[in-house]
Amino acid sequence: MRDWFDDWLDACNSHDLVRVGGLLATDVRRAGRPRGADAWLRDLDELLTAFPDHRWKRIAVLVEEDRLAAHLRTRGTHRGDWRGVRATGRHVGVAEFGFFRVHAGRLVEHAGSDDGAALLAQLRD
Secondary structure, eight states: OHHHHHHHHHHHHTTOHHHHHHTEEEEEEETTSOOSHHHHHHHHHHHHHHSTTOEEEEEEEEEETTEEEEEEEEEEEOOSOBTTBOOOOOEEEEEEEEEEEEETTEEEEEEEOOTHHHHHHHHHO
């Protein structure tokens, strides 16, 4: 699981949507978000287009069987339109907490904090 998460973070931080897609189950479930890998990749592409230097940094990871809990710190510079806010050039960052369930090397379920509201608050202040 730790190796899987290392691959996950590397794919996300490389902004490699093909690799990220290869780590997602086709019908991956996300709490409070649209279901499926295509929806996840659309959301991620939107984020990375608006924040082209966006990165996730691992703070802590706990593993139990097929589940992983992660505390992450994100950072990026707002260079493109995102959720109705034009590029501000602001450097923003938020804490994220995620719970992942992996089966056969693919993420099948995710729940956690949604950084969207925290990012928007930093862009509008």
